[in-house]
Each structure stands twice: as C-alpha cells, then as structure tokens.
Amino acid sequence: MSRLPDLPLAGEPQPRERADAARNRARVLAAAERLFAERDPATVTMDDIAKAAGIGRGTLYRRYPDRVSIARALLDEHERALQEKLMRGPAPLGPEPETSPAERLAAFYAAMVDMLETHVHLLLGAETGAARYTTGAYAFWRLHVRHLAQQAGAEDADTLADLLLAPLAPELYRYQRDKGTPMERISGGLEALAYATLIPRS
Amino acid sequence: MSRLPDLPLAGEPQPRERADAARNRARVLAAAERLFAERDPATVTMDDIAKAAGIGRGTLYRRYPDRVSIARALLDEHERALQEKLMRGPAPLGPEPETSPAERLAAFYAAMVDMLETHVHLLLGAETGAARYTTGAYAFWRLHVRHLAQQAGAEDADTLADLLLAPLAPELYRYQRDKGTPMERISGGLEALAYATLIPRS
C-alpha cells in the first residue's frame, strides 16, 4: 500500500502506474502480509506469494526481486512513522531540549519494542541476519542512537551505537517471546540498559 | 579434529570408528575449515565441501546433516576451552571471589571478542540468525552472564542476560569489522557497557 518500491525521485515525470499493475501490487502486498504472519517468514517462497496473490511468477519478479524487498515495502510506512516521531514528535521520543539522552533512548527502546511486537514477522522477513545492517532504517536508528550517546558524553559514541542497537535484533526478540518472556520485561530490561549506559556517573 | 560430533556417552561401548571413516572425517573438517575461511560461509554448499574433501555427497551426509553441524564441530573445542576458563580459570575470567561482576563481564567480553576475531567465519557458519539461540554454547554464555548480573544485584538478570549477549552476535561483529572499526574499539565499547550495567549506582 502507499509507496512505490523504487525511490520516487522528485522531478522525474514518473510515467504513472497502469491500473492492472496497481491492482497486482496491492494483491501481492496483501498476500505477503498474510503469509508472513501465518508461518515462519523464512519458509515463504516467492512462488507461494505469487500463488496466493493469484498472479504469475514473472509478474511478481517484475516488481520485487526477492522476499526481502516485499517485506521491506510492507514495513516502510511503519518505519517512516517512527522516524518522523523521533525527528519532530513530542517528548520523550522527540527532540525537546530538556529531555535527557537516557530518557530519549528509553523512549526509543519502548517504541521499538512496540514495533517488534506488532511486526516481528515482517522484520524477520526483511532485516534478518546481516541484511539488517544494510537497510536505510538501520542507518537511521544508528544515527539517532549515536547522537544520544554523544549528548550523554559517551567515550566512543559511534561504536556504542551499534552495541546499543544489538538487543533490538528481531531474532532475539522472537526468541525471547517464544520462550515466554513477556514484552514488559523486555522493555524493562532495555529501559534499565538505557539509563545505565547514558546517565553519566556521579 | 578431536571430538566425535555425537556425544560420547561414557559407559556405552562405542563400536570404534573405522580407519577410512576417520580419515574422511578429518578430510571433511579440513576442507570445510578452509572453505569457510576463504569465502562467505553462507555460500558454501554441502556439495562444495564434499568435492573439496574428495568424497561423495552420500558420505558427507552420513555424518553431517548440514553445513551448520560441520561448523559447530569445528567450533566445539574452542568453545569448550573458553567455558573451562570461565569455570575454573584464573581471574578476572574465572570465579575468584574478590573479582567484581563488572570486571568478570568485561573479561568475558574481551575473551569473546578474541574468539570472534579468530573464528567469525565459523561462527557465521554455525550460529547465524535464530540458530544462535539453539546452541549449547549460547545456553552456557547465558547462564554465565545471568549469574554475573544476579551477583551485581540487577533487577531482572534473566532478561538482562540476553540483552547483554546481543552485542556479541557474529553478524554484528562482521559488520563492524567490515566497515573498518578496529577490534580494540569494539572491546572498548563492550568494556564500557559491562561497567555501566553491572556497577551499582552510588
């Protein structure tokens, strides 16, 4: 829904999508969303998605080269929304100057846990393993956390940013939830982590 | 080399391995070690390993059901060695009572970074993605870190353990090293993390 997967370069005329193409795109996304939700995303094949969407393989590959790109398209709007809140939203997520870095990191963690809880299946489809680090979303979270670490006066904010993002890996979240850890305990642990790392020692 | 992949249950007679079987096992492990090192472990196929070892597919599958089991066999001894040091080695890694939990966690992090630096390729072959959490090694690290967190008086040591192990994910380490972060900065960041989280606030 919503966005073209190829970046819409402002300025270029954009030949406008044909009606059948638009209809098929919607079908694909709806079918993929459902399949990712109802079983392990890693086992969903391009063929499954094509069949479920009622279109041919060729048609599917025309727009999406692989499963990952479909999951990313589905995630896109959710990630944008969170990014928006981080940049321009209200405290403690947004950049009010009187909110401490530790509070903001805790708020970010909480928002990410919300997102993980709702969309783990998509995140597992899109940002699994090494692919996680190649997404624009990761680059954004990284910048944000590095900025907070810097504000807090951390020694090596650049490295710390990656270390502080690691506990948000979708596989870890899935593992924790699967063994019965409730999401509150995960948020709680992350909150503790945020305050421990970003509040300067007295 | 060394260990049988199937656990050697003390007591059972163990029909003793035939000479050709032993020779082939050695060949397989040597070939796999080399292949994992010289290219992305995810792209190494069972066929490649069989060919490189100079044996047939059937022979390879007889002993190892998949790539992961081979990588684990190769890692086994290194992981055991570290476990040994944690349980019975000298301070700060081992359990000397006057070493603080924070120091011990920092030492553990340092040891893990050493291991990652030497064996990322194997770790990427064996403990990638969700598979990481199913290994005996992970269970052991988890117990160790949870114990340290408990000693330090952490609120929810059980959850914290998983969060504190997340920055040691092989994919993350590879990503950091690939973008040029030297291992010292990674150890440094982890050390800071250890002291920040496990030293009680005054």
Next chain:
DNA sequence: GACCTAAGCGGACACTATGTCCGCTTGAGC
C-alpha cells in the same frame, strides 16, 4: 592369509526453489 560381514562409500535420482525469457494480452492515450 582367506573369508565374512557390517560399516562405510558415493553416484544417481527425485524434489524444491530461484530467476529469466519471450510470446501473448490489455490498458489507456490519441
């Protein structure tokens, strides 16, 4: 040292997924 037999071997096979190609169909501008 010849014999026997189960452990070990390895190529062939069936199956599944991927990604591409190309002739046919159809939306939409004129």
Next chain:
DNA sequence: GCTCAAGCGGACATAGTGTCCGCTTAGGTC
C-alpha cells in the same frame, strides 16, 4: 476503434538439498 508499450505469466534452465541402494573394503575370526 486503433495502436503499442507496459504489463503479464507460464515454461525453462539452473542450482542446491537430501535420500536411496548397490558396490567396496576394513578388520575381526578361524
């Protein structure tokens, strides 16, 4: 209604997985 490029989709080539089963051989026995 005509045109034609964008879009469609099934067939195909390729690659990897895991199993099966007839052949080979190590190593114990007499």
